[in-house]
Amino acid sequence: MHDRLHELETDVRDLPVPPAATIRARGNSRRRRRRVTVATAAVAVATATAGITLAWPQQQRQLPTATAPADRPATPGLTCDLTLPSDPAQVRVRVLDGGASPTRMATTAAQLEARRFTVLDGTTGPRPATPATVVYGPAAIGTAAVLRAVVYGDATMRFDPTRPAGDKTIDLILGPAFTRLATTTEMNENLATAGEPTAPPECANR
Template identity: 35%
Template sequence: MRTLWLTGSGTEMQMARIRAIALISTLAIIGITLAVITLNRDTQAEAPVVESCPAGYVPVNNKLPDSESEVKINVYNATSTVDLARNVAADFTNRKFKVEKTGTDPKKQPDIVAQLRYGPKAVGAAQLLRAYFLNAVEEDGFNIKREDDTIDVIIGGEFKQLATPTEMRQAVAALGNPILPPGTCAQQP
């Protein structure tokens, strides 16, 4: 017959458990007390101060619109193709853009796909429009003095068609966030 030898009595093991529970309880109370003290002494009661534009800089809306229906555009034909502006405007209307005007641009531009002309209130919206042309847009259309939020879309002779919804989403992802034009800063919400 085998005999098992116990090295401790039941009372000693019970005391060890009580000491462990007491130690854990003490540590928990200390942790809770420190958390309460830290929260009560927190000096960050106010929201952080947001940087404003440096002197002489113009705030721009560089937020991408949530939907095409938030974007107002004018579509102008810079080619000799009849009804091009009206047809492209219809395509934009089908994509939910708000088309304000269509017409002819006096400057003929047969060697471009498109140009976007816009001001500080439409920087983010212009980025979305740029994706519909797969970024084949002339880059000199930003006017810091323009005060409206409408974008002029100038269609050139190299234009074939607008991007499909899938191509547009891929182009938006590839373009990333709009780059702030020189002399501007991001408009604070």
């Protein structure tokens, strides 16, 4: 047994070890292949300065669009807009303090502006149970779905049927557990997974 172990030790010692650069190159090649696979499956979202183009594939799983139970009756005359924005400037966001640090609030607002979202002045909001809460009305269902895709991690979607018709403003409430926005790749994956936005039960045109 001792002789066999000595032979194995010699064999292992004599194995050729590739240079570190070669190992890194192999790793980079594998990562590139994974990125190509994800990009192929993800939705095409162009975030150039000319705007974004959203293509929503049909998927089984939908982004949650309301916290209301599915059997809640429709509100008479409540027309909901599921139109997706053709430009990030059409997404009007009010970043509200739900317990996040001032630095996190300022950084998130600046990052949204850098992505050409329209960021409005916000103050405080209720502390969310999840890291973030997205509150929107009947006129902002499509744009709220896009904003949800930009938020990394868990977020609660809360539909407010009492918001005035035509009010496309969305409240993004950041809680203490909120960490960051999604990267472009993560946003693409979120959009591809979500599928088309659906109307909440209160909508008369669902």
